[in-house]
Amino acid sequence: MTDTPIAVVTGASSGIGAASARRLAADGFHVIATARRAERLTALVARIEAAGGRATAVVTDVTDDASVRALAEAVPGPVTLLVNNAGGALGLDPVESGAVADWQRMYDTNVLGTLRVTQALLPALEASGAGTIVVIGSTAAFTPYEGGGGYAAAKHAQTALAGTLRLELNGRPVRVIEIDPGMVRTEEFSLTRFDGDAARAEAVYRGVAEPLLAEDIADCVSWVATRPHHVNVDRLVVRPLAQAAQHKVHRTS
Template sequence: MGTMISTRTAVVTGASSGIGAATARSLAAAGFRVVCAARRAERIEALAAEIGGLAVACDVTDRDEVDALAAAAGSPVHLLVNNAGGAFGADPVESADPADWRAMYDVNVLGLLHVTQALLPALRASGDGTILNVGSTAGRIAYEGGAGYTAAKHGTQVVTETLRLELCGEPIRVCEIAPGMVRTDEFSTKRFGGDQEKADQIYAGVPDPLVAEDVADAIVWMATRPSHVNVDELVIRPRAQAAQHKVHRI
């Protein structure tokens, strides 16, 4: 019997657009079999067909759907990219809608919990697994109007740190990437309830924000380091953004 090199499997949540879709494409190009998970079936089916992956319709806030994702992904799984997330609203604490906060916590923290719990057995079975959570610079700093999102993304960061401590000694790496200003098709538009003008203002005059492919490129780099190298956290911003409050605009 000849030696067979089995393909490594990656699961990417929130794969229907933006960073998730770009990451799925980049991982496929790097030789992974990619399980593309998101709520919008038609989008991930097109993506999976393009990259030779598998599409699984899944809302990460629904435990039954997450369990079905784990079953569809099979075992072993070598890489989990917890990318599903989102920001809703930009109101000050005084007038913020608790429903927006609940929705953000639900996807950015509890969704990450559901998917990680469901896939841990398959990651363990790989003998060399990686959990890579997509956080944000919002998980490191406060800014006006951002409390609900910054609270949720601080949650993403702290869950990542805790998991790394709890899995120490096991063959599973736990990493976080924290992007700053990334211009994607939908993120900011969603945040402002579909108000494209408000969304565009965020990037107004910024010469070169990051694009999804920049973040995907960094994710693939993190995931393909030698097994003993754990990139705890990687903060990535465009050159024009020195800090959350310091952005060069033309």
Template sequence: MADSSTPPRTAVVTGATSGIGRATALELARRGWRVYAAGRRAERLEQLAAQVRAEGLMGEVRPAPLDVTDAAAVGALADRVAAEGGADTLLNIAGGAQGVDAVADGDPSGWEWMFRVNVLGTLNACRAFLPLLRAHGEGTVLNLTSTAAIVAYEGGAGYNAAKMGAHGLTGALRLEEAEHNVRVVEVLPGMVHTEEFSKNRLGGDQSAADAVYAGVEKPLTAEDVAEVCVHAVELPHHVNLDQIVMRPVAQAAQHKVIRR
């Protein structure tokens, strides 16, 4: 946690309008960070900033409306952050899934959307912010992927492909940036019950989304994942948690979920 004698650590968090991204931005602010909260829905970012002010937290949230698939918009945010003092940490939380189609029935539009958001969105943010992280001297990139990045499953092919792409990007980035003293962390959550992920994936069908978690005792929450992300970036900089795989106890493996 920052104190009054030291400048606050500064993070850029993508996907901050809901779910894990929002929870991560909020937890960082509670710990005294200055947070640039990036996402498509400006009103939600303003609400998050207002909540931080209302709670009287040590940190600060600065809304940054943008779509991570818009490279120009991401670059403009990097210019803004540089002009306002720079940043030492980038948390690429933005992502998502569309559909549960098999490869034989794969919908290219859904697959393209997943690739743009999960892979190219991460690429855009890394390209824009790496110069700031290198200049800081002790920069950190945290990429949120998924257990879908390391274990394929039926109905998950498009999401598997996108998250495996982000996983590969992250591994290469770690090798490339070590010489610049930029550490690269990957967090790979399993079943996380958030308000939007499964509903969006299933075309807005709330009942189908509820069925995903039916009977599962204590799936992970957005706050659980946020706590792990914040812990990873607050460790002493020489400590790099390369890959953190986290699942609820009820999900013993990708294919084995205990339902009571």
């Protein structure tokens, strides 16, 4: 047990997850940073501790039931905050030729990963007396786009999960918040989507003067999580100024 509030962040090895872990540690949380890559988690914890924060690395695969159970057992006390960030996109193929394996993987990570971790940690969140679940979604959760069928379908399902959970937890001391980012430039999101093709990944952001950064979304996570507990920010949609909609992005070149 500890008097320091505990925040669990999934997918913390890079991007929004790593930025959120750093920000929450700076906010005074003891961050339980989870992801599959142990070496990246170790480096993240070292960086947080060097800055005076508290963090613990727990290697977790959100697509594996036993791994998620082990995460729940490793948490040292009641959980104040869970950031369901693990997810991602694979491919940009049309529906008629999309790889079923990619769709399955996206669903298992984005949707069932959120389900597994939330189920496993819900007792600890409720035990805190003032728990918060943050789900990192996407603007793809409400606007489909060509080539994004698998990712949009998974993010739509994740939104349905979050909305249903909020209804079912009504009257209990756990709030559910969804953050839906638009274009965010991180070191791995597009690179993973295009199977390591750096040229295709770079083209996503070409000519966009200021896409969002992982730190911008971490700032949103911090803000919603630190509102008075009676304030529930159901859904926060955040895009860069250059992006008016999924299909409308101002490019300088």
